[in-house]
Amino acid sequence: MTTFHTTKYACSSRLAIAGVWLALSLSLLGCQSKPERPADLIISDAHGGGSVLATSPDSTLVASGGWAGRIRLWRLESGQRYAGWNAHKGNVTGLIFLRAQPGQTQRLLSSGYDGRIAIWSATGRLLSEWQTLSPITALTATPDQSLFISGHKDGSVRAWNPDGESVAAWTNLHGDYVRALASDGERLASSGGDGAVFAWRVDTPPLRLDAPPSDARTLLFSDDGSNLLGAGWFRLFRWHLSDGHLDTIATEHQGIINDLAYLNDGRLASISRQTDSAVLILEAGSGRTLERLQQHDLCGTSVSPSPDGRYLTTSSDDASVRIWQLPPAGAAH
Secondary structure, three states, X not given: OOOOOOHHXXXXXXXXXXXXXXXXXXXXXXXXXXXXXXXXEEEOOOOOOEEEEEEOOOOOEEEEEEOOOEEEEEEOOOOOEEEEXXXXXXXXXXXXXXXXXXXXXXXXXXXXXXXXXXXXXXXOOEEEXXXXXXXXXXEEEOOOXXXXXXXXXXXXXXXXXOOOOEEEEEOOOOOOOEEXXXXXXXXXXXXXXXOOEEEEOOOOXXXXXXXXXXXXXXXXXXXXXXXXXXXXXXXXXXXXXOOOEEEEEEOOOOOEEEEEEEOOXXXXXXXXXXOOOOEEEEOOOOOOEEEEEOOOOOXXXXXXXXXXXXXXXXXXXXXXXXXXXXXXXXXXO
């Protein structure tokens, strides 16, 4: 669930026709039956452009990474800045809050297009780091955080333990850079700029799944482990892991769905980019729009729900970080 480093140029080049986009967006909004819900907090100028987000296990902080390599932390309740530091040379491509042991303070793991993985205190003190063999374009972790998995520009996927030791590598997996990664603890999944999607267990060879109609920009496993979910232009992708078969699911997004995340109640939060910057809450099975949140002014990049289900944070090329308070799980929407 990351944005490749050249994304900023792709969207910046469209600033000249931003007026056309705005007119199109307004036209589409005029046809929508569900009004947008404004963000509760908008943090302007958070980054020159946002690339990734992560929310702390205790649901008090959200971390945002940007194109210029800077990481910033914000308080979810107030939107106030908590900390910020220069972390990478170039795009921040992954952020993961580490689970704190008793007596430990918050820690954050980051990756960058500079090929570096680093662990930081929540105030930006460097605790450890290691260099990989290729620029990192995607990052994920097993649910227990025993392994951190990086995807690279050279098409490889690599697994690391928390001490930075290489555990496994799948080289030449993709013919282009790795777009997205996912792990449910039992399996890994990857998608690439070559259009290929793979799923596999650490001790078995990768299995190539049915090719989606457009590159899968984001991946996540279903809670019951039976499906792999992804998204691309306009549609959700659902692979049946029993045989690799693909279903495509229409949505109301008018562009590339760049990121997806499950909310506590099983709904999906989604954000799109290119000709659309919508933030939608979707029914996971059907792709039906349940709620429209305030769209960003430029291409959307990431969504990050808080573990306690109270907040949703989004980021965008428009430089802002936006925070919504969510109703309790099971409440009427």
